Amino acid sequence: MGELEDLVRRRAAASQQQFLAVVAADEALDRFVAALHPAPLGSERVDLAHALNRVLAEDIAAPVDVPGFDRANVDGFALRAGDTVGASEERPRVLRLTPEVLTPGVAPAVAVGQGEATVIATGGMLPRGADAVVMVEDTELTEQDGQPAVMIRKALTPGRFISFAGTDVGRGETVLRAGQLLTSREIGVLAALGLAGIPVYRRPRVAVFSTGDELVQPGEPLAPGKIYDSNGAIVAAAVEELGCEAVRLGAVRDQQEDQQRMLRAGLECDAVILSGGTSKGAGDISYQIVSALDNPGVVVHGVAIKPGKPLCLAGSGGKPVVILPGFPTSAIFTFHQFVAPVLRMLAGLPAEDRETVAARLPVRAGSERGRTEFLLVGLMPGEEGMAAYPMGKGSGSVTAFSHADGFIRIDAQTELVSPGTPVQVQLLSRRLASADLVSVGSHCLGLDYLLGRLQSEGFRTKALHVGSQGGLAAARRGECDIAGIHLMDPDSGQYNQPFLTEGLTLVTGYRRMQGVVFRPDDPRFAGLATATEAVAAALADPDCVMVNRNMGSGTRVLIDRLLAGNRPPGYPVQTRSHNAVAAAVAQRRADWGVAIDSVAGLYGLGFIPLTEEHYDLVVPDSRLQRPALRRLLALLDESTAREALAALGFRR
Numbered sequence: 113m114g115e116l117e118d119l120v121r122r123r124a125a126a127s128q129q130q131f132l133a134v135v136a137a138d139e140a141l142d143r144f145v146a147a148l149h150p151a152p153l154g155s156e157r158v159d160l161a162h163a164l165n166r167v168l169a170e171d172i173a174a175p176v177d178v179p180g181f182d183r184a185n186v187d188g189f190a191l192r193a194g195d196t197v198g199a200s201e202e203r204p205r206v207l208r209l210t211p212e213v214l215t216p217g218v219a220p221a222v223a224v225g226q227g228e229a230t231v232i233a234t235g236g237m238l239p240r241g242a243d244a245v246v247m248v249e250d251t252e253l254t255e256q257d258g259q260p261a262v263m264i265r266k267a268l269t270p271g272r273f274i275s276f277a278g279t280d281v282g283r284g285e286t287v288l289r290a291g292q293l294l295t296s297r298e299i300g301v302l303a304a305l306g307l308a309g310i311p312v313y314r315r316p317r318v319a320v321f322s323t324g325d326e327l328v329q330p331g332e333p334l335a336p337g338k339i340y341d342s343n344g345a346i347v348a349a350a351v352e353e354l355g356c357e358a359v360r361l362g363a364v365r366d367q368q369e370d371q372q373r374m375l376r377a378g379l380e381c382d383a384v385i386l387s388g389g390t391s392k393g394a395g396d397i398s399y400q401i402v403s404a405l406d407n408p409g410v411v412v413h414g415v416a417i418k419p420g421k422p423l424c425l426a427g428s429g430g431k432p433v434v435i436l437p438g439f440p441t442s443a444i445f446t447f448h449q450f451v452a453p454v455l456r457m458l459a460g461l462p463a464e465d466r467e468t469v470a471a472r473l474p475v476r477a478g479s480e481r482g483r484t485e486f487l488l489v490g491l492m493p494g495e496e497g498m499a500a501y502p503m504g505k506g507s508g509s510v511t512a513f514s515h516a517d518g519f520i521r522i523d524a525q526t527e528l529v530s531p532g533t534p535v536q537v538q539l540l541s542r543r544l545a546s547a548d549l550v551s552v553g554s555h556c557l558g559l560d561y562l563l564g565r566l567q568s569e570g571f572r573t574k575a576l577h578v579g580s581q582g583g584l585a586a587a588r589r590g591e592c593d594i595a596g597i598h599l600m601d602p603d604s605g606q607y608n609q610p611f612l613t614e615g616l617t618l619v620t621g622y623r624r625m626q627g628v629v630f631r632p633d634d635p636r637f638a639g640l641a642t643a644t645e646a647v648a649a650a651l652a653d654p655d656c657v658m659v660n661r662n663m664g665s666g667t668r669v670l671i672d673r674l675l676a677g678n679r680p681p682g683y684p685v686q687t688r689s690h691n692a693v694a695a696a697v698a699q700r701r702a703d704w705g706v707a708i709d710s711v712a713g714l715y716g717l718g719f720i721p722l723t724e725e726h727y728d729l730v731v732p733d734s735r736l737q738r739p740a741l742r743r744l745l746a747l748l749d750e751s752t753a754r755e756a757l758a759a760l761g762f763r764r
Contacts, residue, residue: 134414137484141450144425147408148432150457153316153382157309160302163294166312167355167460171564172288177278177695178304182238185273189262190242191229193270204263206256229262238274240701243685245273270684282691284714286560289567291462313460319378320348321361323388323398343387343443350447355459371401383431388438398435402426418485420446444513462570469537471498477529479522488516489537500537547574548740553583553595556727557710558622558762565747571740581664587616587730593741595730598666607726619729622762625709626670627721629697643722647674650704658682659693659702671706710761
């Protein structure tokens with residue numbers, strides 16, 4: 113090499129070109145997302161055995177009831193609760209044993225009549241006629257007229273030690289929602305529903321490679337001036353933690369042709385992440401390679417943060433292409449702050465919401481004016497609360513990120529943070545995210561739809577089904593954002609409004625039709641036009657068994673008004689959902705009940721309209737301004753939501 117050429121080379125190496133335009137941290141991520149419009153990459157079906165840690169692509173509605181039949185919760189005897197009235201240790205009741213022994217998996221063939229009982233094991237299917245189970249500990253075998261019998265030493269109420277069909281999960285109920293990560297808990301639910309094929313989002317394939325002449329792969333001899341490629345391993349692992357598939361391409365030298373070849377290979381995947389060579393000094397050619405891309409090409413090169421200023425965010429053909437800084441702490445920190453949110457969108461995962469902890473900074477921390485600094489800290493409990501100690505290892509540290517508990521954000525215009533300053537520490541570890549909207553009250557498929565819409569828009573929802581009265585009580589105590597209720601005042605016939613107290617607001621929901629449900633092949637209800645006629649027909653036949661609803665539910669009020677003081681067979685048996693009513697009728701354990709028309713359709717039952725009831729939402733006034741709730745209320749007035757509710761059988 114001649115003297116002139118050597119001088120040119122050294123001058124180029126000494127020249128530190130400037131970044132294109134350094135931008136603020138929030139603006140950098142906003143630009144990146146706006147340029148790429150990241151979204152899930154399509155879906156596929158996988159076997160249940162391979163669904164762990166995948167992301168659901170569709171809402172899962174239960175195709176069956178769980179449990180699928182009324183079952184015993186204890187070992188004992190299935191009987192009629194009325195036959196145990198007055199039973200005690202001193203005066204036991206003696207019941208004849210039927211010839212059946214009901215173990216799990218055995219379908220009953222013999223009904224339990226008055227004065228009879230059937231041996232039943234835990235999990236066994238309840239026979240017709242029985243409405244309670246007595247524990248074996250409260251009984252003693254005996255004989256009556258030379259036949260096997262059992263002495264009952266304890267009086268029972270209807271429904272004792274029984275799990276009714278659909279009390280855990282009702283057919284048609286949404287149990288898991290799109291965007292949910294499948295852990296062992298969700299896998300158990302899917303198995304209980306009998307689902308073998310699961311719709312999941314396709315895993316994004318993310319190419320990962322490092323750049324630099326100094327890099328050596330772990331396990332190889334380390335020559336002077338060389339370092340092990342830790343970035344490739346940590347970035348690939350972080351990619352897989354997000355539910356993506358890391359395609360490890362290794363490391364490449366700082367040679368233009370080699371890096372171009374590696375980038376072309378990487379673009380066969382859904383995203384490309386490389387590290388090193390993003391500055392504009394000597395030997396940093398990764399930026400030059402990426403700058404040749406288009407659609408959209410380079411979006412951001414240089415972010416006003418510490419660590420991580422040299423970050424480069426780009427794209428090609430709508431695929432993310434990212435150059436992380438070469439220093440390990442800078443690389444992994446910028447990955448989590450700027451790249452992970454985009455990969456989560458590609459994987460169908462919701463935005464991550466990390467917990468913050470209040471602490472104090474026990475030592476002085478300096479910062480560079482003009483750059484937002486993210487300072488890694490370790491948390492230590494002390495007499496004055498939690499203390500946040502800066503890690504102080506610099507962006508070249510390999511261990512700083514793994515040892516830190518979290519980080520604090522120091523504003524760009526702050527040069528010094530004094531000892532004792534209160535700070536908010538954003539934790540690095542995962543936690544169970546709290547819900548944006550909590551629903552407690554009566555279950556309804558219409559509300560399921562609305563919560564699903566919220567979930568699809570990024571809000572986290574949680575629902576607890578405790579009935580109308582239970583939801584109203586929860587709202588009064590401020591334990592929920594909404595309570596779905598359908599309570600009719602027996603005196604005025606008005607729905608819901610009479611039950612409000614101070615501090616609660618009633619939001620108009622929708623209307624749904626309640627009616628008498630029965631099996632279509634039951635001749636007793638053939639040709640009947642009104643619910644009054646249907647009840648009269650049922651009362652005329654002592655073998656026509658009803659299934660009731662629980663006290664406190666809006667449906668129970670309707671039933672009691674309809675019966676006008678009558679107590680037909682099955683009246684004491686109280687179920688807690690429309691699905692449980694429909695299941696009992698469909699499975700011939702009862703002959704009629706009252707439920708909504710949409711559930712009747714799910715079970716193929718006949719339906720005679722009774723009344724159109726009001727399903728409304730009670731909201732504590734203190735929750736009215738919560739973003740998720742405001743979005744839910746806006747949904748109720750949108751045409752697409754009204755049309756979807758109408759398709760489910762609900763009317764606004």
